[in-house]
Amino acid sequence: MSTLIAASSIIQELERTLQSIKPGEIEALAKRITEAEKIFVAGAGRSGLMMRAFAMRLMHLGFRAYVVGETVTPGIAEGDLLLIGSGSGETKTLTAMASKAQSIGAAIGVMTIKPDSTLGAAASIRVIIPASTKDGTSGSSGQPMGTLFEQSLLLLLDAVVLNLMEQMELEGAAMYSNHANLE
Numbered sequence: 001m002s003t004l005i006a007a008s009s010i011i012q013e014l015e016r017t018l019q020s021i022k023p024g025e026i027e028a029l030a031k032r033i034t035e036a037e038k039i040f041v042a043g044a045g046r047s048g049l050m051m052r053a054f055a056m057r058l059m060h061l062g063f064r065a066y067v068v069g070e071t072v073t074p075g076i077a078e079g080d081l082l083l084i085g086s087g088s089g090e091t092k093t094l095t096a097m098a099s100k101a102q103s104i105g106a107a108i109g110v111m112t113i114k115p116d117s118t119l120g121a122a123a124s125i126r127v128i129i130p131a132s133t134k135d136g137t138s139g140s141s142g143q144p145m146g147t148l149f150e151q152s153l154l155l156l157l158d159a160v161v162l163n164l165m166e167q168m169e170l171e172g173a174a175m176y177s178n179h180a181n182l183e
Contacts, residue, residue, distance in 0.1 A: 010151070017131050017152045018159075025127040026156070029083075029109055030163045032125050033063065036081035036107070042068040042097055043085035046150040051085045054157040060175040061164055068097060078105030085157075086110065087131065087149040089117025098122045111153055129153060 033039060039058055043051035051067070058065035066073040068082075076082060082101040086094050089112040098108050098119055109125035120126055131149035165172070 013148055014151055014155060017129065017148060018155060020130045021127060021152075021156065025125075026160060026163065029111075029125050029127055030160050030167065032081060032107060032109060033058070033083075033160070033164065034167065036063075037077070037079040038064040038066065038074070038081070040066050040068050040073070040076055040080060040082045040101075040106075041084075042082065042094055044091045044094060046146065047085040047087060047153060050150055050154040050157065051083065053154060054083070054161075057158070057161045057175075058164075060178045061161065061168065061170065062178060076101050076104055076106045080106040081109060082106050083109045084111070084119055084123075085153050086117075086119050087113045087129075087146045089114045089119040091119075095119055095122070111156065113149055127156065129156065 039055070041051040041055045041058075042048065055065045055067050080101075082098065084094050084098060089110065095118045098110075099122070102108060102122060107125065108119075108123045109127075110119045110123035111127045111129055112120050113129055113131055114120055115126055115128050120128075129149055129152045131146075131152050164170075165175075
């Protein structure tokens with residue numbers, strides 16, 4: 001398969017997957033973000049990288065956003081929001097985080113393939129991304145492992161950023177005031 005044909009196939013998979021996400025779930029996620037005192041993001045592997053990218057954009061928008069595990073991340077508290085990206089919804093380190101956050105009174109938001117997973121059940125906000133699982137037990141994709149979920153997660157979260165920008169009546173240029181300037 002040529003690179004261009006493969007890229008076209010990936011775009012088709014992404015379009016199909018993203019169009020299957022319920023708009024109400026995305027709107028509920030955006031609303032809960034605006035209500036949170038602080039926002040914490042977590043994920044493992046490539047999903048974690050997508051969540052880190054989202055934390056950066058939330059910071060650019062002016063939210064108090066943190067990546068779980070970083071040295072400058074404060075403690076979570078009641079009124080805060082923990083957002084987790086996990087295709088399986090069963091990653092042990094992430095389920096432990098969710099349990100701890102819940103016991104403190106923080107809200108849990110999860111982006112996952114499996115709504116009936118441990119994380120899906122723990123979440124008050126769920127966005128179901130109907131992608132294929134890395135073990136091949138759900139969905140289908142021409143891409144390896146959890147790639148379709150990870151790509152869809154990034155695009156979904158970028159769409160949430162656009163939603164928040166619209167709600168806040170912000171232009172992209174306004175976000176530069178929070179952009180790193182020691183580079």
